[in-house]
Amino acid sequence: MRGPQWLDDGMPHIWLPYTQMQTVLPPLPAVRTSGCDIHLADGRVLVDGIASWWTACHGYNHPHIREAVSAQLGRMPHVMFGGLVHEPALTLATRLAAILPGDLERVFFTDSGSVAVEVAIKIAIQYWINRGVSGRNRLLAFRGGYHGDTLATMAVCDPEEGMHALFSGVLPQHYIVDLPRDEASFRALETLLSESGDEIAAILVEPLIQGAGGMLFHGPDVLRRLRTLADRYGVLLIFDEIFTGFGRTGTMFACEQADVVPDIMTLSKALTAGTMALAATVTRSHVFEAFLSDNPLHALMHGPTFMANPLACACANASLDLFATEPRLQQVARISAQMTEELEACRGLPNVRDVRVMGAVGVVELDAIADMNRLKAALIALGVWVRPFRTIIYLTPAFTVRPEELSCLTSAIAQVIRDGA
Numbered sequence: 330m331r332g333p334q335w336l337d338d339g340m341p342h343i344w345l346p347y348t349q350m351q352t353v354l355p356p357l358p359a360v361r362t363s364g365c366d367i368h369l370a371d372g373r374v375l376v377d378g379i380a381s382w383w384t385a386c387h388g389y390n391h392p393h394i395r396e397a398v399s400a401q402l403g404r405m406p407h408v409m410f411g412g413l414v415h416e417p418a419l420t421l422a423t424r425l426a427a428i429l430p431g432d433l434e435r436v437f438f439t440d441s442g443s444v445a446v447e448v449a450i451k452i453a454i455q456y457w458i459n460r461g462v463s464g465r466n467r468l469l470a471f472r473g474g475y476h477g478d479t480l481a482t483m484a485v486c487d488p489e490e491g492m493h494a495l496f497s498g499v500l501p502q503h504y505i506v507d508l509p510r511d512e513a514s515f516r517a518l519e520t521l522l523s524e525s526g527d528e529i530a531a532i533l534v535e536p537l538i539q540g541a542g543g544m545l546f547h548g549p550d551v552l553r554r555l556r557t558l559a560d561r562y563g564v565l566l567i568f569d570e571i572f573t574g575f576g577r578t579g580t581m582f583a584c585e586q587a588d589v590v591p592d593i594m595t596l597s598k599a600l601t602a603g604t605m606a607l608a609a610t611v612t613r614s615h616v617f618e619a620f621l622s623d624n625p626l627h628a629l630m631h632g633p634t635f636m637a638n639p640l641a642c643a644c645a646n647a648s649l650d651l652f653a654t655e656p657r658l659q660q661v662a663r664i665s666a667q668m669t670e671e672l673e674a675c676r677g678l679p680n681v682r683d684v685r686v687m688g689a690v691g692v693v694e695l696d697a698i699a700d701m702n703r704l705k706a707a708l709i710a711l712g713v714w715v716r717p718f719r720t721i722i723y724l725t726p727a728f729t730v731r732p733e734e735l736s737c738l739t740s741a742i743a744q745v746i747r748d749g750a
């Protein structure tokens with residue numbers, strides 16, 4: 330069946346993400362979304378198992394969010410944030426400060442997760458410069474982590490391995506080590522901090538789940554021990570909650586499960602429930618205070634054109650309304666229980682290395698995926714939108730996913746594995 334004309338016309342001009350354009354298969358033309366469904370131009374409807382890269386936590390086109398954005402569109406779609414402020418941004422900052430733990434209360438808005446992490450890195454390095462401490466300009470981050478695709482954020486992923494390896498020679502050098510999980514690796518980390526701590530501005534970690542780097546889980550104790558080490562060696566602690574924030578791990582923020590407050594936190598993705606581009610870098614008061622000075626250079630010199638876009642902030646405020654009025658965390662608990670039960674069907678199948686679930690994240694890890702294109706096509710043929718990567722097939726559905734939709738997703742995964750993924 331022929332696709333729409335705009336697909337034929339546009340494909341020679343578009344450059345797609347994470348795609349070898351020489352061999353790319355025609356992508357699916359999406360024309361509409363609703364609930365957990367993606368409607369394609371040819372009339373097919375796919376159940377979305379990953380909520381558009383983990384953003385659409387209330388499902389697509391929630392009427393409350395639509396109305397909030399439409400109302401804001403009529404009032405003020407955008408205004409620059411330099412020298413001007415507006416109600417949607419200040420209300421959102423106030424509300425984030427109220428729901429974030431501890432004194433995480435100073436919010437800097439940007440427009441993508443990568444930039445939120447870049448700002449966190451800049452803040453961490455400048456924090457020390459402003460305090461008159463020189464040489465603390467490296468980050469300590471963990472293998473398996475993913476913090477974005479910009480130059481600064483590639484450098485805190487694993488620059489030697491994985492998709493950014495080509496850039497390893499040109500990126501700033503940080504300390505990238507294994508995430509400590511046992512006594513020996515905590516001792517090794519402590520040795521590194523005691524020998525090189527005066528070069529390190531901050532420890533950066535995705536709390537509880539390293540997402541795009543491999544959907545790797547760790548326990549809250551790891552976070553508590555990182556907090557202890559950060560305090561002992563006087564380095565800042567940054568939690569990147571761009572994937573885990575807003576309920577995904579079962580609590581509103583993953584750090585709550587460890588009862589740990591980082592010095593800096595990054596947020597994006599479900600912040601606007603996937604409707605608009607918005608991100609936030611939030612700091613504790615002692616971090617912010619290091620930027621208060623008579624020296625103009627001590628200000629944070631950053632200001633993306635579309636930062637704090639009023640439509641995006643209105644959208645995020647509407648999303649927070651829904652967290653307050655609808656039973657999202659109970660839904661996450663229900664999804665977690667259902668995925669735990671249903672994905673169990675995959676354990677023991679040939680090629681399955683591990684099955685794991687945390688909150689509304691379900692992962693089936695294989696030993697190998699024989700043919701990624703064939704696997705993706707098989708999932709689509711079963712009516713689901715799931716995007717496996719490397720050896721990982723994962724689900725991060727909307728929290729509003731209906732039990733029968735979730736069953737459709739879990740059974741499709743079991744079937745493609747049985748059919749020889």
Ligand code: PLP
Nearest residue numbers: 441442443475476477540571572
């Ligand atoms: N940090 C984490 C934990 C992420 O999962 C992502 C995106 O997947 C990013 C940062 C980068 O966000 P963005 O794609 O909006 O730049």
